[in-house]
Amino acid sequence: MKPTPFEYVRAGSLGEVLSVLEERGDEAKVLAGGQSLIPTMNMRFAAPEVLIDISNVAEFRGIEVRDDVLRIGAMCRHVEVLNAPEVAKHAPLIAMAMPSIAHATIRNRGTFGGSLCHADPAAELPACVLALDARFNIHGKTGPRSVCAQDFFLGTYMTCLADDEVLISVDVPTANPENVFFFDEVARRKGDYAIAGLASQATVRDGIIADARLVFFAVSEVAIRADRAELALQGVPLENIDAEAICGAIADTITPFDDLTTSSAAKLTMMQVLTRRALETFASQGVAV
Numbered sequence: 001m002k003p004t005p006f007e008y009v010r011a012g013s014l015g016e017v018l019s020v021l022e023e024r025g026d027e028a029k030v031l032a033g034g035q036s037l038i039p040t041m042n043m044r045f046a047a048p049e050v051l052i053d054i055s056n057v058a059e060f061r062g063i064e065v066r067d068d069v070l071r072i073g074a075m076c077r078h079v080e081v082l083n084a085p086e087v088a089k090h091a092p093l094i095a096m097a098m099p100s101i102a103h104a105t106i107r108n109r110g111t112f113g114g115s116l117c118h119a120d121p122a123a124e125l126p127a128c129v130l131a132l133d134a135r136f137n138i139h140g141k142t143g144p145r146s147v148c149a150q151d152f153f154l155g156t157y158m159t160c161l162a163d164d165e166v167l168i169s170v171d172v173p174t175a176n177p178e179n180v181f182f183f184d185e186v187a188r189r190k191g192d193y194a195i196a197g198l199a200s201q202a203t204v205r206d207g208i209i210a211d212a213r214l215v216f217f218a219v220s221e222v223a224i225r226a227d228r229a230e231l232a233l234q235g236v237p238l239e240n241i242d243a244e245a246i247c248g249a250i251a252d253t254i255t256p257f258d259d260l261t262t263s264s265a266a267k268l269t270m271m272q273v274l275t276r277r278a279l280e281t282f283a284s285q286g287v288a289v
């Protein structure tokens with residue numbers, strides 16, 4: 001199918017992006033890599049009257065480390081993030097997730113910010129930024145604001161961005177030697193959207209888990225933290241991790257949704273398998289910390 005007719009604006013500055021958004025309101029859509037937006041338009045699930053291409057605007061670009069923060073520009077293509085040494089060093093969880101995002105051709109065009117703004121419940125990056133407690137730098141007609149990852153995602157394909165706002169960049173706290181990371185997903189084929197996935201970070205101090213984040217994706221409307229399991233891990237020495245109890249806490253608190261191919265019960269089993277793998281990683285890598 002073909003999209004309905006639309007105007008195309010190749011913005012040259014952030015000011016131009018914001019003024020078109022202010023003028024056209026919900027008739028306008030930001031175009032980043034187009035890997036989700038264009039198929040949606042082709043299927044006529046979306047019919048914006050104007051697309052604002054942000055690929056030429058400097059503010060959305062670049063990956064840099066400042067003090068203890070890694071800043072990733074919203075317009076950074078997946079392939080740039082995948083190959084960036086700064087990401088591998090300072091945000092290993094994101095580096096681990098990148099190869100699972102689609103296929104090389106899509107990663108050549110799709111962007112870090114586009115993936116987050118699209119807010120697909122099966123996408124890898126929303127779970128990673130939640131696990132890393134990242135902050136989102138947003139700009140709108142009233143100026144800049146910053147929100148934490150937990151407040152950015154509101155539901156399936158829904159974020160806290162107003163019609164006149166754009167995501168400029170994301171700030172990820174840099175990893176420190178006490179952090180241990182785990183990323184894995186179950187997918188039908190490599191590069192497909194996940195059936196169930198887990199992005200996770202633990203802080204291990206003197207052989208004890210000081211803090212843990214377990215964030216599942218593709219199992220509910222938004223990437224979801226397993227709060228009770230996280231709490232149960234706090235203060236636990238690595239050699240005493242009770243995987244059965246942690247998996248039980250997950251089953252008690254999260255009921256995964258069914259999707260077209262996979263039942264809730266099957267997804268829960270996958271979540272528990274992924275959790276056991278994460279706990280084994282914490283136990284083995286945390287010892288070396």
Ligand SMILES: Cc1cc2nc3c(=O)[nH]c(=O)nc-3n(C[C@H](O)[C@H](O)[C@H](O)COP(=O)(O)OP(=O)(O)OC[C@H]3O[C@@H](n4cnc5c(N)ncnc54)[C@H](O)[C@@H]3O)c2cc1C
Pocket residue numbers: 029030031032033034035036037038039054060074075100101102103106109110111112113114115117118122123124125161165166167168191192193194
């Ligand atoms: C076959 C296929 C397989 C895929 N598999 C996966 C997968 O396994 N995992 C995965 O995570 N993704 C997958 N994707 C999606 C891919 O990662 C896209 O790159 C991503 O979802 C959207 O990024 P984009 O840059 O293409 O955004 P676009 O398609 O350009 O935009 C997506 C949405 O975000 C908005 N937007 C984009 N940037 C901004 C911004 N800076 N500020 C405000 N709003 C903005 C747009 O207006 C639009 O509503 C797949 C896509 C395809 C076609």
